[in-house]
Amino acid sequence: MTPADLTAAIPIDFLQGPVPAGTTVEAGELGRRLGQARLDLLDLPVERVVSALDGFSARLLARDNPLHRRYPGAGLAYVASWCRRRSLEPLLEESLGDPRALDEYLVRGARASRGLRAWPRGLVLHWMAGNVPTLGFLSLLMGLLTKNANLVKVASSQDDLLARLLEGLAETPGGAELTAAVAVARFSHSQLPQARAVSSLADVRVIWGSDESVATVRALPSRLEALDLVFPNRVSFIVVGAGMLRQGDLKALAQRMAQDISVFEQKACASPHTVFLETESQETLESFARLLAEALQAALRGLPKTPPSQREVAALLNLRAEYDMFHQAWYSRGTEFTVLSDDKFQLGPAIGNRTIFLRRVADLAQVAQLITPKVQSVGVAAEGAELDRLADLLAARGVHRFARVGGMTSFDMPWDGFLLPQNLVRWTSRPVAASGQ
Amino acid sequence: MPFEKLQDLLQEPVHGRGRADKAPKLLAAMAEVAIFHYEHCAPYRTMCDKRGFAPRDLASLEDLPYLPTSFFKHTLLRSVPEEEVFREITSSATTSGQPSRMALDRETSRRQSKCFNKVLIDRIGSKRFNFIVLDEPSTVGRSQVVSARASTIRSLLFCARQVDTCVTQEGASLVLDQEKLDGLLQVAQGSGDDLMIFGFTFILYAHVVEPLLKAGKSYRLPGAKVLHIGGWKKLEAQKVTPEKLVEDCCRVFGVRPEDVVDLYGFTEQGGMLYPTCQAGRRHVPAWGEVIVRDPLTLEALPAGREGLLEFITPIQTSYPGHAVLTEDVGLLLGEDDCPCGRPGRTFKVVGRAPNSEVRGCGDIMADKFA
Known part of the structure; x- marks a missing residue:
C-alpha cells in the first residue's frame, strides 16, 4: 500500500485547546504534537484524570452552562453522568483490576515476584459515525482514562458539540492537562488524503459506523502493529417473557419500551426494532400493541420527533399501507411512530423513525435461531430463571449485551464485546522485590 | 353509465372554470372512483376499513387515503378482473432496482392518453411539429418491448409531423451526433414555428445547451418549442436552476422563454x-388536484409552505392509484391567480431529498451518456 502523505492539511475543530475556525494542520505536525502530549500524560496519576473528569461533570450539569441551551436534547446530562467519579472508578476496576496499574507496577494474583503495569497504547484515533452525537465524547473518554493521546475524526456534517465540550473540559481544574492530548478533525469521506494520513498516525483505530464505512476505514493505511476496534452496524431487539405478559405491569413496560424506541430516532445500534412477545394469543399482542402506541404517543412530549426525510416518510407510509392491507398496524396521525405486527419470524427490518415490529413466539428460546453476529443488545422483560435461561442461550449464540427495557440505548461497558479501557492499554511486566516494592 | 361523474369531469375545459366550480365536481368524481376501488380491490378496502374511511362519506379530498409511489414497487393492485388487464406498466428502473408496476385495462389506458394529450395540446397548441428528439432512433421506432424512456417519448409524438433523432448508441453509452443536430437546427432556422426540440432535462442541458454555449454557437428559432422532462437531480448538483436552463435555451436556440416547457409527471399516475x-x-387539470403535506404531521399545508406532493385524480380506474404521495418536495403557489390565465391550483416542484434515489428516465439516461 502506498504510504500516506503526512503533508496533507487536516481541518481541525480543536487541537490541545480551542482553535480559530478554518484551522488546518499538517498531519505530520498533528502526530508530533499529540505524540509529545501523550508522553506528558504518562506522569499524570490516574486519580488526577478521574478527578478532572469528575469536576467537568459538575460543570456540565450546572444549570447555567450555556451548552444546554445551545444543544438541547443532545444528552449532555448523560455525558456528565459518564464523567462522574462513581462511573469512572468502577469502569476502570472492571477493565483493569486496580486502576493504579496505570501509574505503577502492581503485583497481582499469585506471582509475587512480578509486577504488571498498564501503559497507554499511544495515539487512539476515534473514527465517529454521525448517528449518535454524544458517542464521540464517550469514546474519547475511554482514551483519556487510559492516558492515551486522542484524535477524534468527526463527519463533516456533524455539529461542533465535541469541540465545545472539550473547551469546557480545558477550563475545568486539571482538565487542560487532558485536553493537551486531544485533537478533533473534521473532514468528509471524500477527502481521502486526509483520511489516509490520520489513519496512518494511529496506534489504535476505534471505528464506529456503518458496515461500509467501517470497511472503508479499515482499508486505509495503518501501522503494522496498530489495533482496530470496530463497531459496525448492529441490530437490537426486545423480548417479553410469558410471566411478564401474565402478571407484569404492562403499561409501565410499554412506557419503558417507548423510551428505547424513541431515543436517537432508533438510529443507535442498541435501538430495538423488534419486540418478541412470548404468547400464542393474538389478542394479547393486539392489546399490548395498543398500550405501546399510547406510550409512544406520550413519549413524544419528552422526546419530540425529528422530522423525517422524504424518503423516510415514503418508507413509513409504504409499510403502513402494506400492513393495513395485509397485516396489522397502529400508528400516529403523522409520521411520529408506527407499530406493526405480522406472522413473520425474523428480526426487523430496521426502519427507524420509531417503527417497531411486534411479533409472537410460543417460546422465547426460539429467538435463538435468529441470532447472528450482527445482534448487539437484547432488552429483556423477564425475571429469575426465565431470564437466566434466555441470557445464556442468546449470549452463547453471539448477543453482546442484555439490558433492562428502558435502558437499552444507554452506553455501557462492555460494548460490542469490548471492555474498551482494557483494549486501549498494553501490559508490561517486570520482576519486583519480594516485598512487592 | 359507469363513472358518470368522472365522464362529466372529463368534459370540462382542461383547467376547469375555477375553484367554486371545480371542487364539487372533482369531489363527486373522486368519491365515485374511491367507492369503485373500495368495492373491487380487497386490499384497498381492508386498508380503508382499518383507517375508518368510508368512501361514501368522502367530504374532502384531503381525507382520501393515499398510497406512496414506492408502494407500487412491491404490490400490484387491481380493481378489475385479471382478464381485463391488457398491459402492466412499469416505471423506469431506479437505483433501488425495483420498478413500479400498474395494471391497466383498456378503458384506463384510453382515458390516460386522452387526458395526457389534452393537457399537452393546451400548452403547446394543436398543430403538428417537426420533432428533434435528443435520443437514439430505437426510442421512436416500433418495437415489441418498450422501455419507460421510449414510452415517454412516444406518448409525445401524437403531435409530430416528422421525427429526427440525433443520439447514437455506442456500446453501453449514448453519444450525441453533433453534426446531425447542427444540420437539423440550421435547416429549421427558416421554419422555426414548426420545430419541437425534445430531450430529457440533463441531456438537453449538459450535452446540448451547455456545449453549444461554450462553443459560442447559437441559432435563431423564434416560435420553436423546447420540451424537456426528467430528473433535475444531476443538474442541481451542477447548480443549474430551472431559470438558468430557460435563459440558456433562449440564448442558444433563440426561442422565447415561454416556449421552453418543463414537463412533470410520474408513472404511478x-x-x-x-x-x-x-x-x-x-x-393541475380539472380532473386532478395537488395537495402539499407536512412530512411530520402529514397535514395539508397552505400555499408557500414546502412539503411532500400528493396528487389526486379519478382517471385510473383499473387500480387504486387515485391518491398518490410522491417523494418529491414542492409547494403550492396559488389558486385561480396565475398570470397565464389558467384557473386552478398552481404548484412548484422544488426537488427531491439529497439521499433519495435516482429516479426517472432522465436521471437514468444521464448515467448512460458518454
Missing part, C-alpha cells in the same frame, strides 16, 4: 402531465 405554463408555474 399515468396520463397526468404537469407542464410549466407561460408564467413558469405548473397547473
Whole structure:
C-alpha cells in the first residue's frame, strides 16, 4: 500500500485547546504534537484524570452552562453522568483490576515476584459515525482514562458539540492537562488524503459506523502493529417473557419500551426494532400493541420527533399501507411512530423513525435461531430463571449485551464485546522485590 | 353509465372554470372512483376499513387515503378482473432496482392518453411539429418491448409531423451526433414555428445547451418549442436552476422563454402531465388536484409552505392509484391567480431529498451518456 502523505492539511475543530475556525494542520505536525502530549500524560496519576473528569461533570450539569441551551436534547446530562467519579472508578476496576496499574507496577494474583503495569497504547484515533452525537465524547473518554493521546475524526456534517465540550473540559481544574492530548478533525469521506494520513498516525483505530464505512476505514493505511476496534452496524431487539405478559405491569413496560424506541430516532445500534412477545394469543399482542402506541404517543412530549426525510416518510407510509392491507398496524396521525405486527419470524427490518415490529413466539428460546453476529443488545422483560435461561442461550449464540427495557440505548461497558479501557492499554511486566516494592 | 361523474369531469375545459366550480365536481368524481376501488380491490378496502374511511362519506379530498409511489414497487393492485388487464406498466428502473408496476385495462389506458394529450395540446397548441428528439432512433421506432424512456417519448409524438433523432448508441453509452443536430437546427432556422426540440432535462442541458454555449454557437428559432422532462437531480448538483436552463435555451436556440416547457409527471399516475405554463408555474387539470403535506404531521399545508406532493385524480380506474404521495418536495403557489390565465391550483416542484434515489428516465439516461 502506498504510504500516506503526512503533508496533507487536516481541518481541525480543536487541537490541545480551542482553535480559530478554518484551522488546518499538517498531519505530520498533528502526530508530533499529540505524540509529545501523550508522553506528558504518562506522569499524570490516574486519580488526577478521574478527578478532572469528575469536576467537568459538575460543570456540565450546572444549570447555567450555556451548552444546554445551545444543544438541547443532545444528552449532555448523560455525558456528565459518564464523567462522574462513581462511573469512572468502577469502569476502570472492571477493565483493569486496580486502576493504579496505570501509574505503577502492581503485583497481582499469585506471582509475587512480578509486577504488571498498564501503559497507554499511544495515539487512539476515534473514527465517529454521525448517528449518535454524544458517542464521540464517550469514546474519547475511554482514551483519556487510559492516558492515551486522542484524535477524534468527526463527519463533516456533524455539529461542533465535541469541540465545545472539550473547551469546557480545558477550563475545568486539571482538565487542560487532558485536553493537551486531544485533537478533533473534521473532514468528509471524500477527502481521502486526509483520511489516509490520520489513519496512518494511529496506534489504535476505534471505528464506529456503518458496515461500509467501517470497511472503508479499515482499508486505509495503518501501522503494522496498530489495533482496530470496530463497531459496525448492529441490530437490537426486545423480548417479553410469558410471566411478564401474565402478571407484569404492562403499561409501565410499554412506557419503558417507548423510551428505547424513541431515543436517537432508533438510529443507535442498541435501538430495538423488534419486540418478541412470548404468547400464542393474538389478542394479547393486539392489546399490548395498543398500550405501546399510547406510550409512544406520550413519549413524544419528552422526546419530540425529528422530522423525517422524504424518503423516510415514503418508507413509513409504504409499510403502513402494506400492513393495513395485509397485516396489522397502529400508528400516529403523522409520521411520529408506527407499530406493526405480522406472522413473520425474523428480526426487523430496521426502519427507524420509531417503527417497531411486534411479533409472537410460543417460546422465547426460539429467538435463538435468529441470532447472528450482527445482534448487539437484547432488552429483556423477564425475571429469575426465565431470564437466566434466555441470557445464556442468546449470549452463547453471539448477543453482546442484555439490558433492562428502558435502558437499552444507554452506553455501557462492555460494548460490542469490548471492555474498551482494557483494549486501549498494553501490559508490561517486570520482576519486583519480594516485598512487592 | 359507469363513472358518470368522472365522464362529466372529463368534459370540462382542461383547467376547469375555477375553484367554486371545480371542487364539487372533482369531489363527486373522486368519491365515485374511491367507492369503485373500495368495492373491487380487497386490499384497498381492508386498508380503508382499518383507517375508518368510508368512501361514501368522502367530504374532502384531503381525507382520501393515499398510497406512496414506492408502494407500487412491491404490490400490484387491481380493481378489475385479471382478464381485463391488457398491459402492466412499469416505471423506469431506479437505483433501488425495483420498478413500479400498474395494471391497466383498456378503458384506463384510453382515458390516460386522452387526458395526457389534452393537457399537452393546451400548452403547446394543436398543430403538428417537426420533432428533434435528443435520443437514439430505437426510442421512436416500433418495437415489441418498450422501455419507460421510449414510452415517454412516444406518448409525445401524437403531435409530430416528422421525427429526427440525433443520439447514437455506442456500446453501453449514448453519444450525441453533433453534426446531425447542427444540420437539423440550421435547416429549421427558416421554419422555426414548426420545430419541437425534445430531450430529457440533463441531456438537453449538459450535452446540448451547455456545449453549444461554450462553443459560442447559437441559432435563431423564434416560435420553436423546447420540451424537456426528467430528473433535475444531476443538474442541481451542477447548480443549474430551472431559470438558468430557460435563459440558456433562449440564448442558444433563440426561442422565447415561454416556449421552453418543463414537463412533470410520474408513472404511478399515468396520463397526468404537469407542464410549466407561460408564467413558469405548473397547473393541475380539472380532473386532478395537488395537495402539499407536512412530512411530520402529514397535514395539508397552505400555499408557500414546502412539503411532500400528493396528487389526486379519478382517471385510473383499473387500480387504486387515485391518491398518490410522491417523494418529491414542492409547494403550492396559488389558486385561480396565475398570470397565464389558467384557473386552478398552481404548484412548484422544488426537488427531491439529497439521499433519495435516482429516479426517472432522465436521471437514468444521464448515467448512460458518454
